[in-house]
Amino acid sequence: MPDLKLSKLPDRVPVKITFTAPPDLAQGLREYAAVYRATYGEAESVEELIPFMLAGFLEADRGFAKARKEVSELPAVEPRPRRGRRPKASAQQPGAGSEEM
DSSP states (O other): OOOOSSOOOOOOOOOOOOOOOOHHHHHHHHHHHHHHHHHHSOOOOHHHHHHHHHHHHHHHOHHHHHHHHHOSSOOOOOOOOOTTOOOOGGGSOTTTTOOOO
16 A cells, blocks of 8 residues: 555544524524624624534633543544434334335
């Protein structure tokens, strides 16, 4: 295998994360988007701004950066299943809940 200067590119598939914001946070995010538009002359939606805001927060958190280096193996956090969701059809047993016609 050739020895390339460029390492293998990381996974770039976006991951959708949905959360519910309390009213005061939602209002603050809308206000931030308005200030952003006034500052840069371009409107960006709250949904477009949030990933960059979170990335900036993580990059600026020195305690997190230090802990990240000290912890030899960070635990994988599995997403919690959403309440009231039905299992996917592929997860059901064959023939369960369906009738052949």
